[in-house]
Amino acid sequence: MRAVADTRPNGIVHRLLADRHSLPLSIGLHLVPGLLIVAAYLFIGEPFAEAIDYPAFLGWAIALCLILIPLLGGMLWLGRRRNGRYSLCGVLHYIDKPVPRGKLVAMVIPLIVWMFALGTVTAPINDFFKDFFTWLPYANTGGSGNNTYLDGYPDSVVFTTMLICLPLTGISLPLIEELYFRGFLLPRIAHLRGWTPVISTVLFALYHFWSPWVLVSRVIFTFPGFWCAWRYKDIRLSIGMHVGVTSTLATVSTVTLALNLS
Numbered sequence: 001m002r003a004v005a006d007t008r009p010n011g012i013v014h015r016l017l018a019d020r021h022s023l024p025l026s027i028g029l030h031l032v033p034g035l036l037i038v039a040a041y042l043f044i045g046e047p048f049a050e051a052i053d054y055p056a057f058l059g060w061a062i063a064l065c066l067i068l069i070p071l072l073g074g075m076l077w078l079g080r081r082r083n084g085r086y087s088l089c090g091v092l093h094y095i096d097k098p099v100p101r102g103k104l105v106a107m108v109i110p111l112i113v114w115m116f117a118l119g120t121v122t123a124p125i126n127d128f129f130k131d132f133f134t135w136l137p138y139a140n141t142g143g144s145g146n147n148t149y150l151d152g153y154p155d156s157v158v159f160t161t162m163l164i165c166l167p168l169t170g171i172s173l174p175l176i177e178e179l180y181f182r183g184f185l186l187p188r189i190a191h192l193r194g195w196t197p198v199i200s201t202v203l204f205a206l207y208h209f210w211s212p213w214v215l216v217s218r219v220i221f222t223f224p225g226f227w228c229a230w231r232y233k234d235i236r237l238s239i240g241m242h243v244g245v246t247s248t249l250a251t252v253s254t255v256t257l258a259l260n261l262s
Helices: 011-017 023-051 056-083 101-121 123-133 155-207 212-232 236-261
Strands: none
Touching: 011 056, 023 056, 023 155, 056 155, 101 123, 101 212, 101 236, 123 212, 155 212, 155 236, 212 236
């Protein structure tokens, strides 16, 4: 009789798949990917973008891909260790779709409006704090809520950059972030009760080491969506808000540029 492989998690796999993460472990799992993204940008993304004379924005997209796509692969690998096949079942929580579709849409639309509105209103806060981070080697490469980092490049180059980045920074990468931060990490600190969405939001804002000047405003405009995902145990709420905003911004920017080129 052929032996059945033991796919029960152990060691680090057991710690990662446990229903609870300790706060130090969760902090590390939130912040280390951000540090790796900055390193990937400085050593790979930025040199590549400069070598082909493209905006740094493309370099950041490359850096995000280099870290977030393997992060998704890591979650699938954890699923294989747990289930014997590549799957996110048992790895992600808040995916049972408890919120009815009609209510989901009714909740996501105000969250998108909130994120757009507060992102605009808090822009002066970003400008104020950015003065404290001019020493960073990537301080002028974006992340402050405007497109000045695209200035100085031919329109055709900017358009190509936006076209390449639209499905990445606009859709797939924010989706991976939501799967990881809200589907994998958030439920595993739910034992912190009312502090759970607060800690998740702050750590997610801190994870963006490439734009630390947006820390305060990012906490303000993302908190409602993350709170809803926690409160209703449905990550579609935060996915709808996050991907809804990034995809809309990327699409509008790309289409506007295309019309100006025509």
